[in-house]
Amino acid sequence: MKRLILLYPPRWRRRYGDEMSRLIDDLGPTSLRARLSVGADLLRGAFDAHLAKEARMTRDTRTAVRRGVLVALVVWGALSVEIVLSNLVFPATDDDDGLAVLVSYLCVFAAPAFTGVLAARTATGLRGLAAAGAITGALVGALTVTTYLVIDNVFLDTIGRQQSKIDGLAHSGMTSMRAYVNVNLLFALAALTIFLGVAGAGLSVTGGLIARARRAAKNARTV
Secondary structure, three states: OHHHHHHOOHHHHHHHHHHHHHHHHHHOOOOHHHHHHHHHHHHHHHHHHHHHHHOOOOHHHHHHHHHHHHHHHHHHHHHHHHHHHHHHHOOOOOOOOOHHHHHHHHHHHHHHHHHHHHHOOOOOOHHHHHHHHHHHHHHHHHHHHHHHHHHHHHOHHHHOOOHHHHHHHHHHOOOOHHHHHHHHHHHHHHHHHHHHHHHHHHHHHHHHHHHHHHHHHHHHHHO
16 A cells, blocks of 8 residues: 555655655554555545646646646547456456457557657657656556456456456465455556556657657758
């Protein structure tokens, strides 16, 4: 649960991180439902903290961030459709995910790069490109894992028949499929959000610089 504190802006963590960590420790052992509720509150707080930070951004950076959020929502919508189709409509009991998973990964990593290309159309600096890409990547990761949380809990009977889930539960030492699924997804929520946020920043900067270089070369040829 404490890993979710890493989603907050650095300045917020320096000022309130220790206090928040102690509050989480004071909660002690709680039910799975309570942990999910606290996790949702932490995620909402992190989002609000970044919105407050956004108010100090330049106009160009705010525009880039908004475009990044839109890109993330579109990609998340497409991924959610694929998740529902592969897990519920056409469920498979083996681990042969095939082409659909490859395409999904490509979309996830293409999203922040495309955000950088869009941001490069304005005077957004490197920090703006990185911020927009980080938010795009983090949102895609957080929203996608949230989709899995909803589907896996609502349709646990179907999800629980997947061989990977059966094998994972057997090796985990747990006795509840629901607990096993949720513990792993909560860890994935923190890890994937952080990883895609960092990767998204780099991909956005790369995409933006490439777009600017191509535009500069095109302008040079027309002179």
